[in-house]
Amino acid sequence: MMPNNFVPSEFIVNVDHQRCRRCKRCILNCGFGVFDFQNMTTADSSKCVACHRCVIFCPEEAITITRNPLAFKEHASWDVRLRKAIWKQAQTPGMILTGMGNELPWLNIFDHLLIDACQVTNPSIDPLREPMELRTYLGRKPEKVSVSNSNDGFEIETPVENNIKIDIPIIFSGMSYGSISLNAQRALAIAAERLGTLMNTGEGGLHNELYPYANNIIVQCASGRFGVHTEYLNAGVAVEIKIGQGAKPGIGGHLPGEKIEREISGTRMIPVGTDAISPAPHHDIYSIEDLRQLIYALKEATGYKPVSVKIATVHNVAAIASGIARAGADIIYLDGFRGGTGASPAIVRDHVGIPIEIAIAVVDKQLRKEGIRNLVSIVAAGGIRQAADVAKAIALGADAVGIGTAALIALGCRLCQKCYTGNCSWGIATQRPELTGRLDPDWGAERLVNLVNSWATELKEILGALGVNAIESLRGNRERLRALGLDSTTMEILDVKPAGR
Amino acid sequence: MNFGDRQGKWVVDEVKVPDACGLSGFINLDGKRIGGEIVRESMSVMRERGNGLGGGYAGYGIYPDFKEHFAFHVMFEDDSGRRICEELLREYTEVEKGEGIPTRQKCEIVDPPILMRYFLLPKREKLESENLEPDDFIVQLVMKINTQVPGSFVFSSGKNMGIFKAVGFPEDVADFYKLESYTGYTWIGHGRFPTNTPGWWGGAHPFNILDWSVVHNGEISSYGINKRYLEMFGYKCTLLTDTEVMAYLFDLLIRRHGLPIEVASKVVAAPFWEEIDQKEEGDKLEESLRMVYGSALVNGPFAVIVGFSRGMFGLNDRVKLRPLVAAVKDETLYVASEEAAIRQICNRPDNIWAPPAGEPVIGRLKGDA
């Protein structure tokens, strides 16, 4: 008889029984059922995902989790990850499913870009005591303004409208109710309101309880049209058409029926227990003019609110973005190949798409070349990990960035990549009431506000060092970036000089 | 631009050269013409602000005999560049007169390029075939010569005005160009303090396109995005200096977009949101300007004096990090980096003041002047 499972445990859970006071908190806290109690605490290491919930909540610090030291024969080609995938697929046919963003060690361009600072000839600015402006407007802008002369000065003939004002150029990326818990969405909504920025419903509809936060919400309209109705479309400040997602370009979404419980069913407006399938294509969009058709259908339905179009960054992203701008979108949301997901085939997540840094660079350049940069705002997401990435993305040409994974990490996520199991011990990527109840929305919102405000302070510090006091002077200012260790073609594409030049 | 286009020993600054400076300018609103020696005199008291590596002047009203012609001042590295350039000028324009710019041998000014001036008009058939207004045609011609003709550089292209600039202290530059032999209703002067040694006269101020002349003190930290913004409108920033960007921005905002100087000033030296938010409901001008023209905000310390065909204005940045003083005496408006530069040529002004951040001081010729 052959064993069923050829894949050894990834982690080893060790309970120090001398320290353990047998309070069973670990059993309660683990969403994956690792712990049991028979006279003493026992652990099934094969179920452990290293989410650390037990470690953090053990009052005696009695639990340690280590990587399984089991040795594999070294082989540079046959990485252990590949061998494990083959064992799994030989056991059970199917695509390897995973969660969160690309985990392969591709070159990270952000980490090869350096930011300038002022010394002597142009002065740095003290951001703590002098004004430092981060306010950003997302939406379509005219190429120029017309001014008329009136008695008491100058008046604008047509004010620029239909833009969304955000106080910080960082918004929360779309994460649906279903992929994450309602409490996680509540935390994002409260934080967005307090920060003067935006959260995004993802494609799971907008729960009734979040309608009060609608002034800080972008509602999404994806191929599955879940929860899309007139009240929903008109609730938010903008509507986003989701074409693609960085973690799974060209791949749809799929929330399994067992997760469609009563509340999610109500928000998505589908029966309890039915699969929520969101195919990769919108079956009414097979060409750019069809995108235009949907953009204007949404504008007609919402009294001409701004429409954002979210795409995964793929090879031809510049031309696609140009088409989107010309199709009437007000915002292009670029999601790089490091973008997160609740569930994606690993093969797609890890191997499809291009980095966000390249995408920002080529899209911004193409739109400028065509003289239509003013038609759209660019929001860049998928791999924004820190304030330095925000500054670099904006210097490359983004108007604002979107953060998803970073926000979830602020809420406790340990990047265990098991979101699709619905067992998230931190109450984020789960709908199990005993788990979601752990995530207090106000506590979560405070952590998100702290995080984004910290980044905003860091961003201001960078602006000060650069000697500018408004974010628009960094936006697209590639002159203030230098590359270290990038090849010349990549530098040419990024339009960034090497350090020393 | 590809500097490889330029052949020979004439090395254009390959990196952006930061510089500091002294500025002085005045305009007689009645259009009364004043000798160039006055602006020289004004500049002489600010010698400490420069280091002898660049000086220059703009004079308006100096070519009354050719006031309808575009007056090109061109510097050539050698005769071969000059031949190509003149061929190009003959192809695209009617050259009414071409001659050397008069200079005085003066030991402080060394190694001058060939300096020529041409009074010209665009050929009508070229305007028609390219479907361009004369001003836009001239902008394109200047861009073409400056980026494509080896060893040639048009440093002045307006009507009834001219730029005179060189590597040297401002007084020596004035003497070199015999500035006292010209009279103009507006004069603007500049003394430069570059941080390294530029080998090239084109890097001195003022920078000019059409009638726009800009002298500038400070360094623009937003240069990269200002440049990319201008490129969207066909401007080629070839000189790697901040000041060039400033000249093109004013050309774009005022000439092409038709914004009044006061409004264009709110673009390049935008008020802060804090201030804008105090505006009455419905007053959307400044908010809209920042939304549309964020990439044209000139960020970093600057003071500029800008000359144009019928006026002159001085402006400093949104937090006033560079000095600027203005004064009025009778019908003359003065703007300078230091009060002393004004007092040197106008002992008892009627009024003298320091303009606030981002608020332009504008002098316009009177209607009939």
Add this chain to the structure above:
Amino acid sequence: MAELAVDSSNEQSIARIEASGMHYQEINEKVRSLIEQGYLRIVLEGVNGQRYIGDGLTSNVDIVVNGVPGNDLGAFMNGPNIFVNDNAQDAVGNTMNAGKIVIRGHAGDVIGYGMRGGKIFVSGDVGYRVGIHMKSYADQIPVIVSGGRAGDFFGEYMAGGILVLLGIGYENKEVVGTYVGTGMHGGTMYIRGDLKDWQLGREVRVFSIDDEDKGVLLALMEEFSDDTTVDVGNLEISDFLKLKPFSHRPYGDLYVY
């Protein structure tokens, strides 16, 4: 530009818009304004290709369209009744939530995409990808009835609601293309005519009609006939096939973890 002509003498409160050559934005602004003024029936004359008629409307107004309306007729609509006295193009009733659209002619591709409620009656044929992503929710059951035939991918991803193909005039011919109900995981289709196995998506099965189905079909056919004037009197209920998915979770075994 055509003028708005309101016939106020009619006690039924009918308004007319001479829409010939008018941009859709203007048509919709006028329609919204007339609804606000209390008109219950709005007649659009001379329509040809204007998109988004009735887009996002939530009132219970009747809109009559004379001419061929453009794409996305009644998109995101939530209440009105639209009657088209001609053919219609693509994307009729996109993500419609409530109301009714009656087309007295044929209609194009992608009819009733993501439709969650209301009815679409097309007296003639419908194109490809009709009823894709239809879903029911609570007491909302969306319905599309076509009097003629349908193209491929009929009811793809269908998660709820009712699709009916009457196949009138296609007796002994194919009434629907291939990949019928592929990805279907909810709802019901009734198709009058023959279906080969290879035409069906992997997720659906054919069932015979029971008494409950008969009641549903007869009621819908009567309403369809009233609205479209298509005669359905000689159609035999026994000629219909019923298609339903056999799983609410068609893709449960696609992944390993």
